[in-house]
Amino acid sequence: MVRRRFVALIALSAALFAADLSEAAETGPRVQETVLQNGLKVLVVEEPKAPVITVQIWYKVGSRNEIMGRAGLSHMLEHMMFKGTKKYAKGEFSKIIKKNGGNDNAFTSQDYTAYFENLAADKLELALEMESDRLQGLLLDDNEFQLEREVVKEERRLRTEDNPQAYLVEQMFAQAFMEHPYHWPIIGWFNDLNAMTREDLKQHYERYYVPNNATLVIVGDVKNEAVVSLAKQYFERLPKGAPPTSPEIIDPVQRGERRVIVKRAAQLPFLYFGYKVPNFMSTDVHALAVLENVLSSGKSSRLYDTLVYRKKIALAVGASYSELSANPELYTFYAIVKPGAKIEEVEQSLLAEIERIKKEGPTDKEIQKAKNQVEAKHMFEQDSIFRQAMLLGTAETVGAGWQYIADYVKRLREVTKEDVKRVARRYFQEDTRTVGILIPVPPTAEATPVAGGTP
Amino acid sequence: MTRIAAAVVIVLVLAQASFAADIKPVRIVTPNNMIVLIVDQPSLPIVTVNVLVKAGAVHDPDALAGLAYMTAGMLDEGTKTRSAAQIAQQIEFIGGELATQGAQDFSTVTLRVLKKDVDLGLTILSDILMNPIFAEKDVARVRGELMGQLQGEKDEPGVIAIKAFDEIVFQGNPYRRAANGTEKTVPKITRNDLVQFHHTYYRPNRTIVAIVGDIREHEALDVVRKHFGKWTKKDGVPSTFSPAVPLQQPKLKLIDKDLTQANVILGHLGIDRKNPDFYAVSVMNYILGGGGFSSRLVNRIRDQKGLAYDVDSGFQANVMPGPFTVQLQTRNAAANQAIASVVEEMKRIRTEPVSDQELADAKAYLIGSFPLRLDTTGKLAALLTLVELHGLGLSYFEDYPKAIRAVTKEDVLRVAEQYLHPDVYALVVVAKQSEAKINPEMVLGKP
Numbered sequence: 001m002v003r004r005r006f007v008a009l010i011a012l013s014a015a016l017f018a019a020d021l022s023e024a025a026e027t028g029p030r031v032q033e034t035v036l037q038n039g040l041k042v043l044v045v046e047e048p049k050a051p052v053i054t055v056q057i058w059y060k061v062g063s064r065n066e067i068m069g070r071a072g073l074s075h076m077l078e079h080m081m082f083k084g085t086k087k088y089a090k091g092e093f094s095k096i097i098k099k100n101g102g103n104d105n106a107f108t109s110q111d112y113t114a115y116f117e118n119l120a121a122d123k124l125e126l127a128l129e130m131e132s133d134r135l136q137g138l139l140l141d142d143n144e145f146q147l148e149r150e151v152v153k154e155e156r157r158l159r160t161e162d163n164p165q166a167y168l169v170e171q172m173f174a175q176a177f178m179e180h181p182y183h184w185p186i187i188g189w190f191n192d193l194n195a196m197t198r199e200d201l202k203q204h205y206e207r208y209y210v211p212n213n214a215t216l217v218i219v220g221d222v223k224n225e226a227v228v229s230l231a232k233q234y235f236e237r238l239p240k241g242a243p244p245t246s247p248e249i250i251d252p253v254q255r256g257e258r259r260v261i262v263k264r265a266a267q268l269p270f271l272y273f274g275y276k277v278p279n280f281m282s283t284d285v286h287a288l289a290v291l292e293n294v295l296s297s298g299k300s301s302r303l304y305d306t307l308v309y310r311k312k313i314a315l316a317v318g319a320s321y322s323e324l325s326a327n328p329e330l331y332t333f334y335a336i337v338k339p340g341a342k343i344e345e346v347e348q349s350l351l352a353e354i355e356r357i358k359k360e361g362p363t364d365k366e367i368q369k370a371k372n373q374v375e376a377k378h379m380f381e382q383d384s385i386f387r388q389a390m391l392l393g394t395a396e397t398v399g400a401g402w403q404y405i406a407d408y409v410k411r412l413r414e415v416t417k418e419d420v421k422r423v424a425r426r427y428f429q430e431d432t433r434t435v436g437i438l439i440p441v442p443p444t445a446e447a448t449p450v451a452g453g454t455p
Numbered sequence: 456m457t458r459i460a461a462a463v464v465i466v467l468v469l470a471q472a473s474f475a476a477d478i479k480p481v482r483i484v485t486p487n488n489m490i491v492l493i494v495d496q497p498s499l500p501i502v503t504v505n506v507l508v509k510a511g512a513v514h515d516p517d518a519l520a521g522l523a524y525m526t527a528g529m530l531d532e533g534t535k536t537r538s539a540a541q542i543a544q545q546i547e548f549i550g551g552e553l554a555t556q557g558a559q560d561f562s563t564v565t566l567r568v569l570k571k572d573v574d575l576g577l578t579i580l581s582d583i584l585m586n587p588i589f590a591e592k593d594v595a596r597v598r599g600e601l602m603g604q605l606q607g608e609k610d611e612p613g614v615i616a617i618k619a620f621d622e623i624v625f626q627g628n629p630y631r632r633a634a635n636g637t638e639k640t641v642p643k644i645t646r647n648d649l650v651q652f653h654h655t656y657y658r659p660n661r662t663i664v665a666i667v668g669d670i671r672e673h674e675a676l677d678v679v680r681k682h683f684g685k686w687t688k689k690d691g692v693p694s695t696f697s698p699a700v701p702l703q704q705p706k707l708k709l710i711d712k713d714l715t716q717a718n719v720i721l722g723h724l725g726i727d728r729k730n731p732d733f734y735a736v737s738v739m740n741y742i743l744g745g746g747g748f749s750s751r752l753v754n755r756i757r758d759q760k761g762l763a764y765d766v767d768s769g770f771q772a773n774v775m776p777g778p779f780t781v782q783l784q785t786r787n788a789a790a791n792q793a794i795a796s797v798v799e800e801m802k803r804i805r806t807e808p809v810s811d812q813e814l815a816d817a818k819a820y821l822i823g824s825f826p827l828r829l830d831t832t833g834k835l836a837a838l839l840t841l842v843e844l845h846g847l848g849l850s851y852f853e854d855y856p857k858a859i860r861a862v863t864k865e866d867v868l869r870v871a872e873q874y875l876h877p878d879v880y881a882l883v884v885v886a887k888q889s890e891a892k893i894n895p896e897m898v899l900g901k902p
Contacts, residue, residue, distance in 0.1 A: 152764075376550025
């Protein structure tokens with residue numbers, strides 16, 4: 001009785017708060033867009049709360065733009081972007097940013113390659129000058145490439161080869177996508193890394209690193225006019241390139257569940273599976289996002305409650321979906337099996353939760369919670385200028401457009417219980433599922449000391 | 456050219472110093488001796504609360520290593536009036552974020568909520584800090600999860616290496632124990648242990664609360680008074696520990712695992728945060744291996760030789776002297792060569808002064824990037840609690856740039872000599888040893 005009342009109170013206050021939050025949540029980042037004559041798009045958000053900025057340049061090129069036999073080319077090129085231009089020698093880029101009190105780095109995904117500098121607001125010009133310099137002036141020295149290839153191979157060893165779970169994820173994607181380039185890993189296979197040449201890199205660079213294939217995103221303590229004026233000064237001299245074409249590869253329809261098993265020395269069984277789902281192009285994506293929240297966001301989510309709290313068979317469990325991909329991707333689930341539990345039982349429990357939401361849909365309270373979480377998260381994300389710029393850059397680069405972020409909360413608020421049930425039924429189909437399972441086998445060498453002591 | 460660069464640096468330093476100096480936290484000591492730090496930042500309707508309790512793993516009995524970590528982990532697993540599920544449900548329903556973490560010197564609870572939810576957020580935050588129940592059935596479940604986590608860590612070569620390293624370097628000191636315990640100690644932790652630990656160490660006079668965001672000083676104080684006012688203090692908890700015994704000779708530990716890379720940790724005892732040499736050490740370490748692509752270690756091991764994706768060095772300046780470590784991963788066969796290069800660089804920075812350029816660049820980075828460490832409510836709240844913990848004073852945001860600016864080349868050389876020991880260090884290598892073929896002559900730099 002007391003408990004019921006309490007729940008009702010929460011629901012009531014949620015309704016009240018939803019009203020007063022909506023205005024603030026919808027304000028969101030105030031984006032100003034300018035397109036330069038050479039096609040470079042400039043997005044600015046004036047955010048004066050601290051005298052710092054993030055400068056990010058996003059190129060529409062990632063592992064999806066590679067061809068078979070050259071997996072990892074975009075990521076390798078990202079590494080080479082730090083290896084010198086005619087103006088700035090190898091390593092100078094980062095050194096100059098650092099001595100100006102900034103941090104810089106880069107990241108590559110299936111769909112994009114992005115470079116960033118986080119620094120004091122009065123260093124804007126420096127960052128723009130240097131980014132414009134390497135947009136078209138890269139040396140691509142062959143000796144440097146030979147060295148950097150070894151560094152990337154170390155990166156692959158670190159991230160994938162010696163990490164059983166990451167290894168399984170890679171294997172699962174290679175099964176889920178047969179013809180589409182999402183088949184291969186962003187970092188590339190060893191064989192492809194070894195086969196790569198400077199000429200491959202040069203072609204990739206010349207084709208994709210053109211102003212009309214890039215978006216400059218700047219968030220922080222700046223004025224739009226100042227940014228646009230400097231962007232023109234440094235970038236407009238760069239000629240527009242031939243518009244790079246995107247691969248139009250559609251993976252054939254999957255006709256039946258696929259399973260991939262990895263047996264290797266590991267401590268805990270690990271389950272990772274995915275369903276084929278649409279990207280931002282579909283009107284179903286907001287319902288899919290709510291579905292993701294209901295299933296896996298936080299300790300009050302269905303998966304955590306069932307597998308960790310009640311059945312106690314998983315150490316961790318979750319689901320992940322992002323519609324911000326250039327081509328349709330996967331809605332994935334994972335679970336780390338608790339010692340003593342059976343992986344079969346974990347898989348069955350996860351699938352049972354999926355079947356349950358397909359049959360019953362979510363409750364009113366779950367829907368409201370999901371919406372509250374998304375709205376709060378939207379606000380929290382604006383606390384970080386880097387995070388704001390990342391979201392805008394991602395949305396713009398995959399083709400959704402930055403307005404997608406601004407409209408997100410509004411769209412999400414329109415999702416109904418029936419929508420969530422419908423998309424669960426539509427996309428969580430056994431026949432389009434790919435299941436990866438890591439089965440630990442005894443190690444060839446135990447993690448115990450074999451030697452040591454003091455000479 | 457050099458002149459222009461110098462002018463630019465000075466302008467930058469002034470601009471940054473003024474921003475950092477603008478951060479003026481309000482500090483209040485409550486009647487029950489809790490320290491509250493408030494920074495009013497109204498730019499977004501959110502509030503971040505960072506609570507630090509001096510209830511860290513340093514207080515664990517040896518036989519119950521993991522006790523502080525498990526206590527922190529169980530704060531949100533049920534209170535006198537709320538079940539674990541209710542806590543999660545209530546905080547998540549409003550889109551709030553609540554997290555607990557046990558570390559060596561302290562445990563933390565962090566809360567992030569929209570401004571309108573501050574009262575509800577603090578209601579739950581104070582409840583889990585003051586009234587956790589440690590129900591038997593939840594203790595059993597969480598103990599099982601922790602055992603699973605410990606087992607899973609055996610797949611992480613970096614974790615295996617650091618745990619082995621700490622055992623060697625912190626002989627006689629609590630830091631030698633892993634905060635999350637071992638497979639031997641965790642099963643022994645009972646409900647009673649957790650209740651007692653909480654009763655002893657979770658007290659307002661051991662607690663620092665930082666509140667940052669869209670909240671006025673009086674509002675913050677009101678919620679603190681309302682929710683923490685009845686928390687009773689308890690004095691007389693011992694908090695001194697025997698110091699670590701420095702190594703007398705180099706120590707090598709090889710751990711065999713079927714890996715493609717050798718995971719290397721090399722290092723020794725470092726400094727505590729109160730050490731006045733902290734700033735000179737920061738500059739020195741930046742040049743050696745803390746400065747990413749600007750550091751000597753990355754330049755030599757990654758950029759010149761392609762031996763590693765990542766190599767870095769660092770001093771963890773804790774309440775007591777923490778570790779100095781150099782960490783890297785390289786293909787098994789290259790381990791000897793990479794380690795030898797690390798030792799050479801440690802020796803070089805102790806014997807030759809750094810260049811004027813290196814010194815200027817390091818200082819410009821550390822001062823110039825200081826605002827980047829304060830640019831979200833979460834980063835600022837976390838840093839505030841540490842400033843208070845280490846007694847650095849409310850003028851820290853002005854003092855830090857000044858202290859860095861004052862470091863000289865002579866300071867760098869002096870602290871390198873004093874705090875780096877390229878002859879007496881611990882070296883842990885987790886690798887496929889049959890391929891790494893570690894050569895003790897080569898990796899234990901001869902005196």
